[in-house]
Amino acid sequence: MxxxxxxxxxxxxxxxxxxxxxxxxxxxxxxxxILKNDTLFYFKSSMDNYPLKxxxxxxxxxxxxxxxxxxxxxxSLWLETGNEFIKIMLNNKFAIITTSRDAENHSTTIEKLxxxxxxxxxxxxxxxxxLRTKEWAKRIGYFVLSLIILVFYIKFINWAFRKIDLRLSxxxxxxxxxxxxxxxxxxxxxxxxxxxxxxxxFRIAIIALSLFVYAPFMFSFFPWAENVVxxxxxxxxxxxxYIFYGFIDFIPSLFFIVIIAFFARYIVRVINDIANxxxxxxxxxxxxxxxxxxxxxxxxxxxxxxxxxxxxxxxLPGSGSSxxxxxxxxxxxxxxxxxxxxxxxxxxGIVITYMRPFQIGDRVLIDNIMGDVIEKTILxxxxxxxxxxxxxxxNAKILVGTIINYSxxxxxxxxxxxxxxxGYDLPWETANTLLLQAADKTSLLExxxxxxxxxxxxxxYYVSYELNAYTLESKKMPAIYSEMHKNxxxxxxxxxxxxxxxxxxxxxDGSLTTVPSQLKPEDKSPLDKIVDHLTGQNQKVTIxxxxxxxxx
Numbered sequence: 001m002x003x004x005x006x007x008x009x010x011x012x013x014x015x016x017x018x019x020x021x022x023x024x025x026x027x028x029x030x031x032x033x034i035l036k037n038d039t040l041f042y043f044k045s046s047m048d049n050y051p052l053k054x055x056x057x058x059x060x061x062x063x064x065x066x067x068x069x070x071x072x073x074x075x076s077l078w079l080e081t082g083n084e085f086i087k088i089m090l091n092n093k094f095a096i097i098t099t100s101r102d103a104e105n106h107s108t109t110i111e112k113l114x115x116x117x118x119x120x121x122x123x124x125x126x127x128x129x130x131l132r133t134k135e136w137a138k139r140i141g142y143f144v145l146s147l148i149i150l151v152f153y154i155k156f157i158n159w160a161f162r163k164i165d166l167r168l169s170x171x172x173x174x175x176x177x178x179x180x181x182x183x184x185x186x187x188x189x190x191x192x193x194x195x196x197x198x199x200x201x202f203r204i205a206i207i208a209l210s211l212f213v214y215a216p217f218m219f220s221f222f223p224w225a226e227n228v229v230x231x232x233x234x235x236x237x238x239x240x241x242y243i244f245y246g247f248i249d250f251i252p253s254l255f256f257i258v259i260i261a262f263f264a265r266y267i268v269r270v271i272n273d274i275a276n277x278x279x280x281x282x283x284x285x286x287x288x289x290x291x292x293x294x295x296x297x298x299x300x301x302x303x304x305x306x307x308x309x310x311x312x313x314x315x316l317p318g319s320g321s322s323x324x325x326x327x328x329x330x331x332x333x334x335x336x337x338x339x340x341x342x343x344x345x346x347x348x349g350i351v352i353t354y355m356r357p358f359q360i361g362d363r364v365l366i367d368n369i370m371g372d373v374i375e376k377t378i379l380x381x382x383x384x385x386x387x388x389x390x391x392x393x394x395n396a397k398i399l400v401g402t403i404i405n406y407s408x409x410x411x412x413x414x415x416x417x418x419x420x421x422x423g424y425d426l427p428w429e430t431a432n433t434l435l436l437q438a439a440d441k442t443s444l445l446e447x448x449x450x451x452x453x454x455x456x457x458x459x460x461y462y463v464s465y466e467l468n469a470y471t472l473e474s475k476k477m478p479a480i481y482s483e484m485h486k487n488x489x490x491x492x493x494x495x496x497x498x499x500x501x502x503x504x505x506x507x508x509d510g511s512l513t514t515v516p517s518q519l520k521p522e523d524k525s526p527l528d529k530i531v532d533h534l535t536g537q538n539q540k541v542t543i544x545x546x547x548x549x550x551x552x
Contacts, residue, residue, distance in 0.1 A: 031056035033096070035063045040120045044105035047097075059096055063121070066090050070125055071231060077122050079114055086114035088121065096121070139221040146218045154207055161203040168195040246317065253315035264308035268301045295353045295378075341396070342379065348395035349378040357403045363474045365404035366393055372475065386478050406474040413446055413470040416480060420488065420499050421462040428455060428463070434495055435467040438487040444480045446470040 030042040031052050043059070046052040067090070077095075080087040088096040096117055103110040216232045275297030277283035279290050353376070358364050362373050364383065369391050371383035380392050406414055422431050432453040439451035451469035458464075467488070471480055492499055 033063070034060045035067065035121070035124055038124060040124060041117055043102070045099070045101045047099065063095060066093055066095055067125055072126055074231070077118060077125075079118060084110075086110055088114065088118050142221045143218055146214075146221075150210075150214055150218070153210065157203060157207060157210075161199055165196045165199050168199055171195065250317055253317075256315050257312050260308050260311050264304050267304055271297050271300050271304075289356065291356065291359060292354060295350065298378075299350070341394075344396045345379045345394050348399040349376075349380075351399060352376075352381075352395055358405045358407075362405055362407035363477070364406065366398055367401050369393070406477070411472065413449070413472050414474055415468050416445070416471055416477060416484070417466050417468045418481065418484060418488075419456060419464055419466045421459070421464050422497070422499060423462055426463075426497060428465075430495075430497070431463075431465050434491050434497065435465060435488065438484065438491045439467055439469045441487040441491070442469070442480065442484045444471055444473050444476060445484070446472065 029052060030044045032039040032042055033056055034040070040063075043052055043056045047055055050058075070090070075091055078089050080089050084100045086098045087094055088098070098110060098114040098117060100110050103113045106113055274283060275293040278285060278288065278293035281290060358373050360373050360376060364371070364373055366381075366383065369383065369385060371385035371389075371391065373381065374384050374390070375382040378395075380394055381398055382390060382392050384390050420435075435453050436451055439445055440447075445451065446469070449470050451467065454466040454468065456464045456466045467484070469484070471477075473480065489499075
């Protein structure tokens, strides 16, 4: 062998031997699992087709991802045992796996190795950040600086609102002095400066909101408050995100609701316009009375809005939840059980509207109450009696009762009638003549058709005569009846005819007559004569002159 080759072999061979000796055995290979720039432990074995280094890197990345939002107050680490492996779980997510091969490489049991790794991970996540004195001073300085900024911010808000309050006070004084400004009526009368009051409410709300948002930021400089701050901001962000994303998801349904509401409102407006024109006789529908127009329009409006609500209901937020359905059923039960009489009155009001037994202003007799109809609603009817009393009657009671309407659309006269009793000794011709004379003297009774008299009954002691007369003034019936009765008394008194009844005949005391114009002093009863004598009513009044007056 040439000398140069022997020399090269002697130089390279020791290095080759050293390189061969420097390669560790397979059991001495290890890769660190790193979290927060700190080595937790080492992997000494690979898994399946994953090389050892790839396994360690993936475990480190997984831990960084899972623990980025770790909160010891809400999150937990625990072990899940499987077949020849134990998993370390963070809440319900997989973090690290320990296999029986890992335990063999570490010369321990799989349970001990898994617990060791769990304790290392737990201590790393929960250990406080060790700060040096300089770092503490820096964080305290940030806190003080943020506090100073907050104080100056609040002072600035108060200063700005004082300027605004002065301006608002001047505006309010001018505002209240305007006579034609209708908005001043919406201001509470007992409040001196309503604008300043509203301004103070806004000022307090802005300061409270600022403290609510800024205070967690101030305390975020301290490690012990970091988790509390994150938890606090989580409480704020969750409802805000829920509302925001809920509103975004609700936008398509909102468009559908708006379109349905628009068309429903449009149809109701058209129906109301038609009803108003029919009511004012600007639009005619055959065999459709004008007083049906507005009630019919309201009924159609209710049905259209109810249909629109049925179509909108599935698109409302939470309409499919059990709570929403329970509330709907509860409200429906309350309405069903608590409004039985109200629904009966509503149905009766609708029936009465289309029956048309009376109109506004008609003189009616309902439930023995006579008066003029002043209002008709879907629930009740109000009438004003001849004594100026306003009476409210439920429509359900009107529907099952009797209604007498003294008014009519054609203004035809009605017949007023009254009954008197006369003895059998009086010829019926005389009775008829006297009653017709009384009717003729009554001013508001019609001459044509002429009044007439009916003999309604022949009783044991008297005959009943009924005077019937026509009148167009149905609303003046009390006055007409009063005048008619007065004229009957006058006519029968002048004719010397007594108006008798059984009880009156039985109570006779011997007087010849009870007619005032026919009663003479000598015809009085003995008892009346004694009373007149004792009271001096039967003595003549005489006037004597004194002696002095005679001499004069």
